[in-house]
Amino acid sequence: MRLAEAWRVALDALRANRLRSVLTMLGVVIGVAAVVALVAIGTGTKQQIEQQVEGLGSNLLIVVPGRLEAGAAPSVSNLSLDDADAVGRIVGDRNRVAVTVASGENVRAGSRQTFTSMQGVLETTPTVFVRRLDRGAYLTRSDVNTARRVAVLGAGVATSLFGDRDPIGRQLTIGGVRFRVIGTFEPLGQSLGVDRDNEVHVPVTAAQRLLGTDRIDALAIRAPDRDRIDKLGADVVAALGERHPDTDFSAVTQQQILGVLGDILGVLTGVLAAIAGISLLVGGVGVSNIMLVSVRERTREIGLRKAVGARPRDIGLQFLLEAVLLTTIGGVLGMALGIGTALLADRLTPVPAAVTWWSLTLAFGVSAAVGILFGVVPAQRAGRLDPVVALRTE
Amino acid sequence: MSTPAIVATDVSRTYDLDGVSVPALRGVSLTVDQGDYVAIVGTSGSGKSTLMHLLGGLDRPTGGTLVIGGRDVATLSPPEMAKLRNEVIGFVFQSFHLLARTTARDNVALPLVYRGVGRRERRARAAELLERVGLGHRIDHRPNQMSGGEQQRVAIARALVTGPSVLLADEPTGNLDSVTGQSVLDLLESLNAEGVAVVLVTHDAEVAGRARRRIVMRDGLIVSADPPGAVPALSGGGS
Structure with missing residues (x-):
């Protein structure tokens, strides 16, 4: 059987059970939409914060008492x-x-x-x-x-x-x-x-x-220029340490703030994506479930197809393509829904969102992979059905 | 004379049910010649369905040798068996086994899908066959829009579309009233007259009576053949 033919057969089967196909897709749609929208919100938040930190001014050095370390008590x-006058003398310009x-x-x-x-x-x-x-x-x-x-x-x-x-x-x-x-x-x-x-x-x-x-x-x-910002920070901290021997001081640059915030937001985005990924996985299990039901329901059809010359792999391919179609169509719809949700959130709420290509590619790739992964077992089961038993099924 | 379509020699089939061997066929020998017209008769449980599955290449014997279309099925892989069914055998079932939600034309064209025939040619050949079984006006109807007799004619057209040498018909009139049943048998016989071998499996003595020869089965064995020796007097000679 030609591949184009197999696609058509699979598409016909999905059309024949329209409601069930749509409901099965829904799991994948929601999963993919969640991945796209949540990653967009995570990315948008990160970009916004970067802009804000950079918007404070350039080459900034913030000096605060205390150590900037996790767990350090605020001083x-x-x-x-x-x-401040002493620091002005170190900088050379008050x-x-x-x-x-x-x-x-x-x-x-x-x-x-x-x-x-x-x-x-x-x-x-x-x-x-x-x-x-x-x-x-x-x-x-x-x-x-x-x-x-x-x-x-x-x-x-x-x-x-x-x-x-x-x-x-x-x-x-x-x-x-x-x-x-x-x-x-x-x-x-x-x-x-x-x-x-x-x-x-x-x-x-x-x-x-x-x-x-x-x-x-x-x-x-x-700081007068970016290159001397670290040296200046060290000088200022040292000078202040001399004036206040019992206190630690810290100098942070925008880059350091961005680095720390970026790490936190990166982890946050990852966690969001993982949670959304789990819902995608659940959607995949739903596809697998429905495909197993579909194989059972269409046992007679499988028997007939085998009787007229379908090889095991023809039957397997038909069911595998059905699963892949379910998840890829669901994936495309989910991407659209995710992008729509992200744009709406960006426009109508204070939550910023930026849709990224990598999240779209990842979500679509994962949904297609889920289709193959969860379609294989039902497809193999269908391909291996004994035609005699299949034909006899009522 | 050309090679027989199917030759079964001392064929047996034993099912393994939870470790218990249940023999369904216990050594059956049978030759279906090109252009033959055989009825296999027997009660339910006699082994006639098992025999038909074997003759059609849907199943393999556990003993003896079975040669379909000149090929020993013991040497064939599952894909090769599928190819053999596609090329040599046409099946007609009691319950028609048509795909619902699929037009008569596409049902008939189905076997050609697995032969790799292009869509345009498939549709042309399917229309031709539907014309031949008298359903030229039903090409785009679906099974649920047709009567039982019409559905069985679609099934026969599907069995014929690959140009098989043997039609295996399992109780083809079992779900039809007698008048419709008669016309389906008439159709099978006219096809037989054109050279296609027909093997009818039935428990109906009247249907069996129309065949050129009869094989009666009981408890997995052939108990009588009529005429004895089972050599067809008027072989169509195949082609």
């Missing part, structure tokens, strides 16, 4: 503005050094209030990180030196406190202390799960006074 910061002391604070303007992330910062922040103003001006060096009570609002904060009105020059209170708005940021959206539009920047000195501390939480450095 209480004992960094101060003097340390404009490349930013600091933060952050605190969640209630901010009020008139009758409206909102809970924000107050960040005490230096005037250098926009040059170290990528941060664009929408209106007004940023903090100045003199604002920092004199602990002037001025604030720059994130886009979300500005909207919730002032609506459509221009906030520049208006008064608000942070933790009960009066500040004046001098600028607003462009909207930035979420970054690593944090709403960046919910920030309020004030001079670090004013924030320290408000919080009753002389500490800062962390330092960030924008």
Whole structure:
């Protein structure tokens, strides 16, 4: 029997049992769709996070107290503005050094209030990180030196406190202390799960006074070039270690953050794909099951085909192709469903999704392989049927 | 005279049921000549169905020698047996064994699929055969749209489409009323007159009476042959 003929016979058989074929395919469709959609979501999330980390600015070096190791206890910061000056001298340019002391604070303007992330910062922040103003001006060096009570609002904060009105020059209170708005940021959206539009920047000195501390939480450095970033990190950590002999410091680069996040997300994507793969496997078992039923149901047909000259391999091929058709058609439908689900999720929910060729190829290949794998046993059984017994079956 | 279509010499067939040997045929010798018309008669359990399966190459004997179309089946692999069935034998069954949801034409063309004949030629030859059995107007009908007699005619056309030398008919009239049965037998006989050997398996004495010779079986043995010696007086001579 020619192969083209065998395909036609298999297709006819599937058509003859349309409902059963569709239900059998459904298992494979769901399995493949799950693999494609979940891998797309995993990949999309990873890409988004990479963009966000890179969007912070280039050649960044974040310095925090404590060791960055799994299981290490978080340290209480004992960094101060003097340390920031010392780091500025090592870098050779104090404009490349930013600091933060952050605190969640209630901010009020008139009758409206909102809970924000107050960040005490230096005037250098926009040059170290990528941060664009929408209106007004940023903090100045003199604002920092004199602990002037001025604030720059994130886009979300500005909207919730002032609506459509221009906030520049208006008064608000942070933790009960009066500040004046001098600028607003462009909207930035979420970054690593944090709403960046919910920030309020004030001079670090004013924030320290408000919080009753002389500490800062962390330092960030924008290295002059990528090649010297590691050396600079080591120098800074060493210098800070000399100033605070009983504390460890760590310097992390964006590349290191990306590496760690990438590893975590890679594992996550793998786990998602594995779970989806199991459902694909279950779909394959369903195909096998139905093929065994089909062989039993069509015993008489098999007997007749053998009587008129079908060889065992002709019969085996017919049933194997049926199984392969079920899983490949199911695979194609599943790919379409998976892509559709991923695109919808990407557009309608905050979950990012990016469909990748490798996941499509893998899902389709696996579904075809599942068809062969789970079709072989029923096909062999059909091929080996004794024609005398098969013809006698009622 | 040409070689006989089928020669069975002291053929036996024993089934192994859970370790117990059950003999179904116990040494049967029979020759089916080209153009022969034989009826095999016997009650249920006499071994006549087993004999028919052997003569048709669906099964192999456990003893004796069986030569179909000049080839000893003991030397043939399963694929070779399939080829032999395709080329030498045409089967007609009591229950027709047509593929449901498949047109008369495609049912008739089925054996040619396994011979590797192209679709166009298959369909042409199937239409020709349906014409010959008087179903030229039923070509695209499905089995459930046809009467029993028509279905059996489709089955006969299917048996003939490969140009076999022997038609093996197992109770071909068993599921038909007597008038329809008669016309099916008439058809088989007209084919026989054209040179195809016909082997009829039946328990119906009237049907058997129409054959040129009769073989009566009981308990796995041939108990009588009529006429004795079983040499056909009017062999069609094959071709």
